[in-house]
Amino acid sequence: MGIRNLEVVALGDSNPEKKADWIEAKVKDEGYDDVFFVDDSLPNVTAVRKRLKNYPNVKQKIQHITSKENDTKTPTKQYNQSSQIWHSFMKKTPKEKNDILNKKIKNPSTNKDIKIASALRYDKDSAVYKAALQKIK
Numbered sequence: 001m002g003i004r005n006l007e008v009v010a011l012g013d014s015n016p017e018k019k020a021d022w023i024e025a026k027v028k029d030e031g032y033d034d035v036f037f038v039d040d041s042l043p044n045v046t047a048v049r050k051r052l053k054n055y056p057n058v059k060q061k062i063q064h065i066t067s068k069e070n071d072t073k074t075p076t077k078q079y080n081q082s083s084q085i086w087h088s089f090m091k092k093t094p095k096e097k098n099d100i101l102n103k104k105i106k107n108p109s110t111n112k113d114i115k116i117a118s119a120l121r122y123d124k125d126s127a128v129y130k131a132a133l134q135k136i137k
Contacts (some may be wrong), residue, residue, distance in 0.1 A: 003084060014045035024051050027058055034059040049121070058087060059101065062085060089136045105131050 011018055019039070026032040035058055037048050045064040052060050089097065101117035107128040119132035 004136040014041075016041070018052040019044045020047040024054075025046050027052070027055050033057070034061065036061045036063075038063045038065055053121075058116065059097070062121075064123065075124070085133055085137045100136050105135055107131075 009022065011020075011022060014024065023035060023037060027035065035052065037045070037047050037060070041049075042064050044094045045062055049062045051062075052058060052062070060133070089100070092100070101120075103116050104113040105116055105119060105128070106115045107119065108131060114128060116135055119128045120136075122129040122132075124130075
């Protein structure tokens, strides 16, 4: 996928809170400010998403993925398009990323302006997430 500086860690514990603890320690204790968390367990994704809400200045991409074997409704085309957009975005310089993430878009659900960075924290099926994804394209 072209992701550099990727760290894959097996914690040896299926407790979603342990995964959220590990991610939070990276942010809180080690100063990580950009988190890309992908997991096939929805409870893990939910726990990490909930925990990282305490760190609004941390750039975050939290994604629940499934395989076709586990979920026949997997939107493969949509996932591939999202992945390509995100991959292209990650190639940008930190300043370019920051400029994009600080731009505002209109949330179709509320008709209010929202930063792209905030919109990308919404559920991937929400209208505001999809609008933000198109803006970073």
